[in-house]
Amino acid sequence: MKFTKMHGLGNSYIYVDLFQEQLKEEELPQLAVEVADKNKGIGSDGMILVCPSEAAHVKMRVFNNDGSEAKNCGNGLRCVAKFAYEQGYVRDTTFQIETLGGLVEATVHLKGELVEEVTVNMGQPRLARKDLPMVGDPEEQVIAEPIERNGHLLEMTAVSMGNPHAVFFVDQIAAAPVETLGPVLEKDEIFPEWVNVEFVEAVNATELHFRVWERGSGITQACGTGACAAVVAAVLNDKVKKGDEITVHLLGGDLKITWTTDGDVLMTGAAETICTGEYIRK
Numbered sequence: 043m044k045f046t047k048m049h050g051l052g053n054s055y056i057y058v059d060l061f062q063e064q065l066k067e068e069e070l071p072q073l074a075v076e077v078a079d080k081n082k083g084i085g086s087d088g089m090i091l092v093c094p095s096e097a098a099h100v101k102m103r104v105f106n107n108d109g110s111e112a113k114n115c116g117n118g119l120r121c122v123a124k125f126a127y128e129q130g131y132v133r134d135t136t137f138q139i140e141t142l143g144g145l146v147e148a149t150v151h152l153k154g155e156l157v158e159e160v161t162v163n164m165g166q167p168r169l170a171r172k173d174l175p176m177v178g179d180p181e182e183q184v185i186a187e188p189i190e191r192n193g194h195l196l197e198m199t200a201v202s203m204g205n206p207h208a209v210f211f212v213d214q215i216a217a218a219p220v221e222t223l224g225p226v227l228e229k230d231e232i233f234p235e236w237v238n239v240e241f242v243e244a245v246n247a248t249e250l251h252f253r254v255w256e257r258g259s260g261i262t263q264a265c266g267t268g269a270c271a272a273v274v275a276a277v278l279n280d281k282v283k284k285g286d287e288i289t290v291h292l293l294g295g296d297l298k299i300t301w302t303t304d305g306d307v308l309m310t311g312a313a314e315t316i317c318t319g320e321y322i323r324k
């Protein structure tokens with residue numbers, strides 16, 4: 043199986059080109075686990091399939107490194123856009139990508155013939171409990187809701203960017219309990235499909251520090267949808283303003299994110315190719 047390893051701010055996936063390769067549906071979860079294994083596989087946060095689409099120019103499917111399939115991936119979208127453009131599967135610099143969480147629009151920014159950065163219009167965040175999903179009144183929003191776990195009293199804001207995020211503001215990002223509370227909150231009974239967990243420090247009116255415990259992958263260097271959710275949560279908690287471009291500092295680098303006054307979330311950041319190769323399947 044031919045593959046390309048790519049990353050967005052250190053959030054790496056093994057990309058498989060389903061315009062060329064054929065894979066059996068029932069083998070996908072186990073394949074994702076195998077290729078992501080850093081000792082016996084290639085090593086990554088998961089696997090992403092770049093597929094033909096009937097609804098858009100290209101379709102993305104994302105698998106976490108535990109084999110679970112997610113509905114969206116921000117860093118993956120930027121890499122899929124780079125891959126599709128550089129392979130010649132799309133010719134325009136702005137095109138649509140289908141995800142299990144809906145359609146998004148990507149615009150590639152070129153340096154010569156190669157894509158250096160990508161802006162993705164991630165669409166509108168969904169804020170009702172049913173959108174995560176989360177237990178409780180399905181239509182209600184969750185903004186700064188107190189929650190106590192393992193002796194930590196935190197305030198939670200819940201945002202769906204096609205996939206679910208629970209955002210917690212902290213005073214100091216360096217002291218955020220990512221490793222200890224992340225796995226506890228990820229599988230908390232209030233989230234029937236589990237959740238991505240983000241800790242965020244509001245530095246000033248245009249900057250956020252960000253750490254993530256990703257559902258199905260654990261700590262990663264960056265989470266694009268999580269960074270978008272963090273900006274939406276920061277607006278909802280009066281820490282930054284809607285319409286302003288916010289720089290989100292992640293472990294692997296920075297993303298520029300705006301929750302526009304029209305309601306869409308725009309994300310701009312790098313997408314990079316690490317290597318290509320052939321994976322020998324057992």
Ligand SMILES: N[C@@H](CCC[C@H](N)C(=O)O)C(=O)O
Pocket residue numbers: 053104106111112113114115116117118205206238256257258259262264265266267268
């Ligand atoms: N790294 C991603 C998100 C990947 C999926 C997530 N772990 C989930 O299960 O929803 C990103 O950049 O958004």
